Amino acid sequence: MYGNDDPAVVSGLLDEVADAERDLRAAADRDLGAIDGEGYFEALLAADQKIEPRDWMPDGYRSTLIRQMAQHAHSEIIGMQPESNWLTRAPSLKRKAILLAKVQDEAGHGLYLYAAAETLGVTRESLYEMLLSGRQKYSSIFNYPTLTWADVGAIGWLVDGAAIVNQVPLCRCSYGPYARAMIRICKEESFHQRQGYEILHTLAHGTPAQKSMAQDAVDRWWYPSLAMFGPPDTDSTHSERSMAWKIKRFTNDDLRQRFVDMCAQQVTVLGLTIPDPALRWNPDRGAYDFTAPDYSELMEVIRGNGPCNRQRIAHRRAAHEDGAWVRDAAAAYAAKRREPVHV
Amino acid sequence: MSDDRRLTGPAQVTAHDSPLWEVFVRPRRGLSHTHVGSLHAPDAALALRNARDLYTRRQEGVSIWVVPATAITASSPDEKDAFFDPAADKVYRHPTFYVVPDGVAHL
Numbered sequence: 001m002y003g004n005d006d007p008a009v010v011s012g013l014l015d016e017v018a019d020a021e022r023d024l025r026a027a028a029d030r031d032l033g034a035i036d037g038e039g040y041f042e043a044l045l046a047a048d049q050k051i052e053p054r055d056w057m058p059d060g061y062r063s064t065l066i067r068q069m070a071q072h073a074h075s076e077i078i079g080m081q082p083e084s085n086w087l088t089r090a091p092s093l094k095r096k097a098i099l100l101a102k103v104q105d106e107a108g109h110g111l112y113l114y115a116a117a118e119t120l121g122v123t124r125e126s127l128y129e130m131l132l133s134g135r136q137k138y139s140s141i142f143n144y145p146t147l148t149w150a151d152v153g154a155i156g157w158l159v160d161g162a163a164i165v166n167q168v169p170l171c172r173c174s175y176g177p178y179a180r181a182m183i184r185i186c187k188e189e190s191f192h193q194r195q196g197y198e199i200l201h202t203l204a205h206g207t208p209a210q211k212s213m214a215q216d217a218v219d220r221w222w223y224p225s226l227a228m229f230g231p232p233d234t235d236s237t238h239s240e241r242s243m244a245w246k247i248k249r250f251t252n253d254d255l256r257q258r259f260v261d262m263c264a265q266q267v268t269v270l271g272l273t274i275p276d277p278a279l280r281w282n283p284d285r286g287a288y289d290f291t292a293p294d295y296s297e298l299m300e301v302i303r304g305n306g307p308c309n310r311q312r313i314a315h316r317r318a319a320h321e322d323g324a325w326v327r328d329a330a331a332a333y334a335a336k337r338r339e340p341v342h343v
Numbered sequence: 344m345s346d347d348r349r350l351t352g353p354a355q356v357t358a359h360d361s362p363l364w365e366v367f368v369r370p371r372r373g374l375s376h377t378h379v380g381s382l383h384a385p386d387a388a389l390a391l392r393n394a395r396d397l398y399t400r401r402q403e404g405v406s407i408w409v410v411p412a413t414a415i416t417a418s419s420p421d422e423k424d425a426f427f428d429p430a431a432d433k434v435y436r437h438p439t440f441y442v443v444p445d446g447v448a449h450l
Contacts, residue, residue, distance in 0.1 A: 054417070101400075108397055115381045118363070124383055181380070188401075327385075331361060334386035 013168050017186045020171035024050065024179060045246055050176035053119040061245050062120050065175050067136070068247065069117040074131045074138035076110035078312050082146040083155060091149060095199070099152065102192050109185045116177040132317050140298060141228050143306030150203055150210075150217035156196010158218070158225040158263070164189050165259045166229065174246035197266070204270045211271075218267070219275040226293040229256040235295070257287055264288045363412040364390040366397075368404035376408050384409075 027049045041057055044050070051057055080103050087103065090096035114127055130136035141159055146152065167189065170182040203214035230236060230252040242248035250258075260279075267274050278291045300306070361383045367376035379398045384390035390409040399407065419426045434440050443450055 054419075104396075104400070108400060111382065111397055112380060118381070327361065330385040330389060334389075337386065 013164055014187070014190055016168050017171050017183055020168075020179070021183050023048070023172065024183070045174055048174075048246075050179060051174050052176045060241070061247075064242060064245070064247060065178065066117055066120050066122050068242075069113050069120075069178055070122070070127050070130060070136050071138060073110045073113035073117060073127065074136060075142065076106050076113060077131070078138045078142045078316060080106045081312055081315060082142055082144070082308075083152055085146050086149060086152050089149070090152075098195055102156075102195060105188050105192065109188070112181040112184060113178075116181045119177045128320065132313070132320060134304070134313060137302060138312075139228060140301040140306060141224050142312060143301050143308045144221070144224050145308050147220075148213050148217060150200065150213040151221070153196045153199030153203060153214065154217035154221040156192050156194075157200055157266070158196075158221045159228070160189055160192040160196060161263065162225045162228040162259050164193055165255050165262070169249035169255070172246075172249055178247075197270075200270055200272070204272050214270075215272050218272050222275050223293040223297075226256060226260070226290075227295070227298040229253070229259065231295055231298070232292070260288050260290045361385050364394070364409045365412050365415060366390075366394045367408040367410070368394075368398055369406040370404055372405060376406065379403075381412060 027047070030047060030049065038056070038058070041051065041055065041061075044055070051061075083099060083106075084103050087096060087099055090099050114124055117127060118124060127136075131138065141162075146155065164186060167182055167186055171179055171186055173179045173182065200214050200218070203210040205211075233239060233251045233253045236252050239248060239251055243251075263274060264279060264281075276291045278289060280289055281287075282289045301309070304310075362385075363381055364384055364387075365381050366379050368379045369376045382390065382393050382397055384393050387409060391407060394407050394409055398404070430436075
């Protein structure tokens with residue numbers, strides 16, 4: 001397989017994850033003297049040290065993190081659905097086993113993040129409730145349908161690719177449990193992106209029908225993937241404060257540009273095209289010019305009017321309710337086993 | 344009858360009964376168990392199995408401990424209080440405190 005030795009795909013990002021992990025350990029070795037309250041919090045931030053669960057922190061920092069981590073966790077959980085749609089119809093046993101492992105990883109990522117969010121004093125049940133009742137959102141990208149097998153490839157390359165570009169800077173987030181969870185997640189995500197790229201590469205070098213299926217998937221997923229970076233910086237509501245708290249390290253537009261620059265190169269190796277006639281290298285900026293996604297469409301999808309919003313939540317709710325008897329049985333069994341000890 | 348939860352059935356049992364467990368993994372023989380995260384499970388056996396699926400999908404460990412989070416007693420309400428101060432002024436506990444005369448070997 002070509003994936004492991006293709007340096008263009010992800011190794012640069014993986015190096016950044018490794019750097020973040022090294023810096024996290026280095027920061028742990030630098031000690032700060034005793035300062036109380038807000039002074040201590042600000043001093044930790046200034047020294048690029050991690051805030052830990054029992055440290056004093058501003059209420060806004062806590063609530064911002066809970067919201068962001070919960071929505072991130074919800075996205076991983078809902079993100080299982082578009083791909084699991086193809087589990088039973090993967091073209092080979094190998095592809096099926098790989099996709100199964102990937103979907104299992106998404107569940108794992110959701111659980112790492114829920115556990116990290118719980119360190120801030122919120123319960124798991126309340127987080128589930130927020131997702132099922134629609135009071136907290138998940139990434140709008142998962143409200144698009146997976147129409148063909150090539151969509152599984154496009155999700156891996158573009159959606160997971162965009163997620164990685166978004167998430168690698170979070171490995172340096174000031175909140176320790178989030179940063180540590182993100183380091184773990186990013187290392188695992190790189191397999192996801194490569195498997196997607198490999199699916200598209202195989203299709204793009206197959207029959208003309210396979211190639212056009214791959215191109216069709218890229219055409220449909222390109223702009224929704226660009227929209228994953230959120231509204232433009234001029235409209236972004238949370239950016240500035242999150243940057244000051246070192247929860248967020250780069251603006252939406254910076255990350256979007258970085259993603260476009262990566263994809264513009266990677267698509268040439270695939271032999272496919274990005275559906276943007278305006279995409280071209282701008283030597284003055286040292287970056288690619290590109291057409292912005294339709295942000296009004298993004299807002300519509302966030303408002304609940306994407307192609308699959310209702311289906312995704314209905315499915316999640318049904319899975320939660322259908323699993324209730326398993327949770328109840330396990331809890332009843334645990335209670336029964338505990339009882340004789342206390343009698 | 345109502346005081347016997349086995350007779351009233353599982354309807355009373357909610358997800359709130361699934362406690363939090365802290366997970367520790369020994370990455371390789373010769374290394375200590377290290378805290379890797381937490382999870383919810385109704386009992387220890389399921390906590391272990393969930394921990395295997397959640398934290399060792401890529402052979403990250405050769406041994407797992409799961410500990411009920413409520414069984415952990417933490418040193419202080421935050422990570423920096425006076426609890427550790429007594430050690431701060433005892434530099435003589437470190438070998439570098441002592442002046443070794445020239446010419447002494449194996450010290």
